[in-house]
Amino acid sequence: MSDQAKTAIGGDTLRLRYETIEARRRTLLVYLGNGVASVFLFGFGIANLLEDRYTLAWFSLIHGCITLGNILLLRVTRNPDWASYGFAYGLLALFVFLTITGGVDHTGPLWGYPMVAVALSILRARLGLAIIVAMLCIALLLFLAPPSFIEVAPYSTAFKVRYTATFLALILFTWLHEFARARSQAELIRVSAQIDRLSQTDVLTDLPNRRYMLERLEAENSRYRRHQRPYAILYGDVDDFKQINDRYGHQAGDEALCAIAQALRANLRQHDVVCRWGGEEFLVLLPETGADIALEVAEKLRAAIAAVDFRPADGAHRLTMSFGLHTVLCQDSVDHFIQQADRKLYHAKQTGKNRAVAELATA
Numbered sequence: 001m002s003d004q005a006k007t008a009i010g011g012d013t014l015r016l017r018y019e020t021i022e023a024r025r026r027t028l029l030v031y032l033g034n035g036v037a038s039v040f041l042f043g044f045g046i047a048n049l050l051e052d053r054y055t056l057a058w059f060s061l062i063h064g065c066i067t068l069g070n071i072l073l074l075r076v077t078r079n080p081d082w083a084s085y086g087f088a089y090g091l092l093a094l095f096v097f098l099t100i101t102g103g104v105d106h107t108g109p110l111w112g113y114p115m116v117a118v119a120l121s122i123l124r125a126r127l128g129l130a131i132i133v134a135m136l137c138i139a140l141l142l143f144l145a146p147p148s149f150i151e152v153a154p155y156s157t158a159f160k161v162r163y164t165a166t167f168l169a170l171i172l173f174t175w176l177h178e179f180a181r182a183r184s185q186a187e188l189i190r191v192s193a194q195i196d197r198l199s200q201t202d203v204l205t206d207l208p209n210r211r212y213m214l215e216r217l218e219a220e221n222s223r224y225r226r227h228q229r230p231y232a233i234l235y236g237d238v239d240d241f242k243q244i245n246d247r248y249g250h251q252a253g254d255e256a257l258c259a260i261a262q263a264l265r266a267n268l269r270q271h272d273v274v275c276r277w278g279g280e281e282f283l284v285l286l287p288e289t290g291a292d293i294a295l296e297v298a299e300k301l302r303a304a305i306a307a308v309d310f311r312p313a314d315g316a317h318r319l320t321m322s323f324g325l326h327t328v329l330c331q332d333s334v335d336h337f338i339q340q341a342d343r344k345l346y347h348a349k350q351t352g353k354n355r356a357v358a359e360l361a362t363a
């Protein structure tokens, strides 16, 4: 298949689709994560205020404001990345604070565990893992810091050792999970792209098939509705193809179709699309092309097919092809335009074959 068709049919489209879904999922999670964090932080803040724990209270309330700010930022920028950075900062700051003060009855660092899950589901995998590793490093530094440098809640040595070990295990399993998930996701995209490509490709000629062409035609037709830029459809049919099958066999017929497909592809621009429409019929879409150029292209293709050096087993056969071409200059359905091209093709067959017909006689 041509490079042009490969990029269109290949994994890029699927990857793009996947990234759009992923961006939507992240936006939703950033809203949700910041929303839940705001509720918790304001709740903690008020509870701590009522119990006269002012440092904890103000810290919670300030970070509650930061998470609310993240929600506003996301609404304004529509970019989940900025709000994610704000959220990552909030998580880290909250973790540092809870570890230093010990929270309620020295249970503060335990909030690190749910934070791991939250960081991974809301932040991108790489940023999420970086935040988790940063949390562990911060916890270690605070556990080891001399009291003269910073006063940290008095955790027992047994707690520090077990906390570090369990946090390390959590990081390891989280990383393994993330690694396996990323790999299977990449594989899924690859296989889906392959299936997508196969479902839109003609097995014999490796050209795009009718299904793919119909999608492209619909897209081109909607573009016409928006911008009124003309486009052209060439309907090509190999002349006396039955004779090739009858004289040289079906295999030679298949080879002729492949040679024709190659010649058509080689004589079109990068953004034109050619497909095997069915049997010995081919359809060409010429985007943003007026009637004069379309006729020139049809003539060029006709001449290119006539010049194909096709030599079946014990003989030589001159391949020729007839074309009906229709330039879209008004709004109607794709089916209607194909029918118009088909009528002109019929006329080309009736008037001697090996020709391109752009207009039907009005008389």
Ligand SMILES: Nc1nc2c(ncn2[C@@H]2O[C@H](COP(=O)(O)OP(=O)(O)OP(=O)(O)O)[C@@H](O)[C@H]2O)c(=O)[nH]1
Residues within 6 Å of the ligand: 204, 237, 238, 239, 240, 241, 242, 243, 245, 249, 250, 251, 252, 253, 254, 257, 278, 279, 280, 349, 353
């Ligand atoms: N080898 C081969 N033959 C095919 C394939 N698809 C369709 N055909 C044959 O193509 C032939 C088309 O014959 P017709 O519709 O009579 O057309 P034609 O002989 O080209 O005559 P005109 O269109 O009037 O020039 C039929 O014999 C089909 O069996 C294919 O994939 N491989």
